[in-house]
Amino acid sequence: MLPIHVAKFGGTSMADAESIQACVEVVERQNNPSLVVVSACAGVTNRLVAISYSHTQTERQRLFDEIVDIHCQAASALPKENAVHHHLAQLHQLLHMLVQQAPDTLESHQRQKRDELLSFGERCSSRLFATYWSQTAADVEVADARSLLVTNSHFGNASPDIGKTREHCADLREQLSQGARVVTQGFIGSSEEGNTTTLGRGGSDYSAAILASALDAEQLNIWTDVAGIYTTDPRICSEARPLEQISFAEAAELATFGAKVLHPKSLKPAIESGIKVFVGHSRYPEKGGTLILPEPDERPSIRALARRKNQTLLTVNSVDMLHATGFLARLFDILARYDISVDLVTTSEVSIALTLDEEGSQANGLSMLPEAMLDELREFATVTIEQGLSLIAVIGNDIGHFGDISPWVLEAASPVPIRLICQGASRHNLCFLVADEKAENIIKKLHAKL
Numbered sequence: 001m002l003p004i005h006v007a008k009f010g011g012t013s014m015a016d017a018e019s020i021q022a023c024v025e026v027v028e029r030q031n032n033p034s035l036v037v038v039s040a041c042a043g044v045t046n047r048l049v050a051i052s053y054s055h056t057q058t059e060r061q062r063l064f065d066e067i068v069d070i071h072c073q074a075a076s077a078l079p080k081e082n083a084v085h086h087h088l089a090q091l092h093q094l095l096h097m098l099v100q101q102a103p104d105t106l107e108s109h110q111r112q113k114r115d116e117l118l119s120f121g122e123r124c125s126s127r128l129f130a131t132y133w134s135q136t137a138a139d140v141e142v143a144d145a146r147s148l149l150v151t152n153s154h155f156g157n158a159s160p161d162i163g164k165t166r167e168h169c170a171d172l173r174e175q176l177s178q179g180a181r182v183v184t185q186g187f188i189g190s191s192e193e194g195n196t197t198t199l200g201r202g203g204s205d206y207s208a209a210i211l212a213s214a215l216d217a218e219q220l221n222i223w224t225d226v227a228g229i230y231t232t233d234p235r236i237c238s239e240a241r242p243l244e245q246i247s248f249a250e251a252a253e254l255a256t257f258g259a260k261v262l263h264p265k266s267l268k269p270a271i272e273s274g275i276k277v278f279v280g281h282s283r284y285p286e287k288g289g290t291l292i293l294p295e296p297d298e299r300p301s302i303r304a305l306a307r308r309k310n311q312t313l314l315t316v317n318s319v320d321m322l323h324a325t326g327f328l329a330r331l332f333d334i335l336a337r338y339d340i341s342v343d344l345v346t347t348s349e350v351s352i353a354l355t356l357d358e359e360g361s362q363a364n365g366l367s368m369l370p371e372a373m374l375d376e377l378r379e380f381a382t383v384t385i386e387q388g389l390s391l392i393a394v395i396g397n398d399i400g401h402f403g404d405i406s407p408w409v410l411e412a413a414s415p416v417p418i419r420l421i422c423q424g425a426s427r428h429n430l431c432f433l434v435a436d437e438k439a440e441n442i443i444k445k446l447h448a449k450l
Ligand SMILES: Nc1ncnc2c1ncn2[C@@H]1O[C@H](COP(=O)(O)OP(=O)(O)O)[C@@H](O)[C@H]1O
Pocket: 009, 010, 011, 012, 013, 039, 202, 223, 224, 225, 226, 228, 229, 230, 231, 232, 233, 234, 235, 254, 258, 259, 260, 261, 262, 304
């Protein structure tokens, strides 16, 4: 019996009938028993998020109609009499009931209901994938991820319970080893109380990694719309090159600093379980891809560049900070209470500058700078907010330990002012902030020297 593989297909690979059929071919070409984990069809989750924040019924109905259209398009290559049309109609009916409800006023209820709403994207796409698959193969089943992946009740950004998930995956492991073809949903899980949860935007990679670990899989294959991890986002720089290999640590840094191709959390379960991760193109699997390994053959000092747009720089200035203890603890406590995660930090005698990831929060419809939080900060400090910044990360190995790359960065950025620069906390990156509109050009200049 060959070891189990997990194949994850992202929203771009699930965009329409033709793309889904290409994914089925990819899976059918694999020799190993594979669990397929799918994301919602491209554009569906964004619309579901928009529904959950929209206060007008007309807007909600319009978004719902667009979702139905996306699914009908995706099902268009299936015979009219196929049961999937009936299944989709049932799911759409359930979704419509949620769409018609006015948004809840209680934030905690709202979060729980939002996760229920967001789950429909993957619930529909998994059904579509399984149906296309069953056109060419027997014994295709859909496993509800909510009976496999157990999480806490942190709706919108739930954390997995690895032990319980493992227990819940025992039957699935058996089924796969007996040759069953199983499709499940990425992104969604269930709390112990049985409520639907989601793992955060882009979380299907994370689901796939958690399930791969729970199934003792040998390899996790992430199939997307690019032939692997590139030296930088090929949409920014046409000169970007695919990387044959990259280390877990470098890939994690790339993902954290904006390379959408991989979810930042997805590597942890893979590292812990020693699972190899491969990233490839679902339309052109023959192009090869990137293997993420603990020890790649080469460890160049600069491997790749990443960019995260829409960064907010918060500068908190207070003379109380001078020689004071507990100041940072107080500041971070306030941020944590408002669920704000901090990225880069620099400090001086009386001020601290930190970046907050606005793009990620906006994708979830959240405000990055709630007034109540700013009021609490203003009780003991002056607060300055700068927006419209891009974080550029230079990623590699032993950065700052053997030779200094900052002159190279400063030269590429010049004459654009650098608002903040961070190096030293990790051997794998150097990060800096510049105005959003200047970032692409700087990346191209830096990339030309890679
Ligand atoms: N370093 C990188 N290498 C490859 N792709 C990258 C990189 N940085 C950003 N990307 C972007 O990530 C996209 C794939 O991620 P995403 O759109 O989330 O795919 P999926 O729908 O498969 O989850 C690519 O189209 C590419 O533009």
